[in-house]
Amino acid sequence: MSFIKTTESDSKYNHLEEMSVSELLKNINDEDKSVAFSVEKALPQIEKLTEKVIEKLKAGGRLFYIGAGTSGRLGILDASECPPTFGVPHELIIGLIAGGDSAIRKAVEFAEDSENQGWKDLQQENISEKDIVIGIAASGTTPYVIGALKKCNENNIVTGCITCNEGSPLALTAQFPVAVVVGSEFVTGSSRMKAGTAQKLVLNMISTAAMIQLGRVKGNKMVDMQLSNNKLVDRGVRMIMTELNISEREAQTLLEKHKNVRNAINNFQDE
Known part of the structure; x- marks a missing residue:
């Protein structure tokens, strides 16, 4: 051609x-x-x-x-x-x-x-x-x-x-x-x-x-995203709240501790 x-x-x-x-x-x-x-x-x-x-x-x-x-x-x-x-x-x-x-x-x-x-x-x-x-x-x-x-x-x-x-x-x-x-x-x-x-x-x-x-998404969420601004931190908190059915305060505490949405969700049972 x-x-x-x-x-x-x-x-x-x-x-x-x-x-x-x-x-x-x-x-x-x-x-x-x-x-x-x-x-x-x-x-x-x-x-x-x-x-x-x-x-x-x-x-x-x-x-x-x-x-x-x-x-x-x-x-x-x-x-x-x-x-x-x-x-x-x-x-x-x-x-x-x-x-x-x-x-x-x-x-x-x-x-x-x-x-x-x-x-x-x-x-x-x-x-x-x-x-x-x-x-x-x-x-x-x-x-x-x-x-x-x-x-x-x-x-x-x-x-x-x-x-x-x-x-x-x-x-x-x-x-x-x-x-x-x-x-x-x-x-x-x-x-x-x-x-x-x-x-x-x-x-x-x-x-x-x-x-x-490569496993970088869970469900349809960016659970490995970098928490580089307030908008993304708020999004991460909402992801954790939805996934674990917990309060906003609990989700914030988890995210502050683990610095990552995936880790916060995976380690919830160990808290």
């Missing part, structure tokens, strides 16, 4: 500057509605990749996300939210972006064009065969990401990807590719929109399913 970069195809809309705010918002929303259906079509691919992630994490490996621009930022976002949400070490899921940490806030010119830098960045993290690397690139043509995955393949490191172009060089490089074809963007080529939304949805699915399979 020949490769067509649908993320760069012309928008279905024209004369955007002549639209009212109401028209702009409605049309963007109409496009956004299609994204979840595009993700649904890719569920079999997402399942295969997620199962491989779980296998690697259960065996003591780490998950790496690597990308450039919006894609890199989304990977870092997902990685950074797992420790506070699920209580896992920061080193378990690591996000890397072309241009380094400064590129999180401000674009670094031409950083994504190096075919060698991605592998160098992974080596800085002591990447090994125990780990799994997911390359993220809406276009599926980013040299920084493709080069990194090629070196991973050569070094027997499992690779996956999240892209929005079927048959792209990245999809053909990854051992476990996920291609969510969202079509043209509202603003032609602005892949931070539908493509970015699709990537975020897939990342949510992979990391959440993995954390649940």
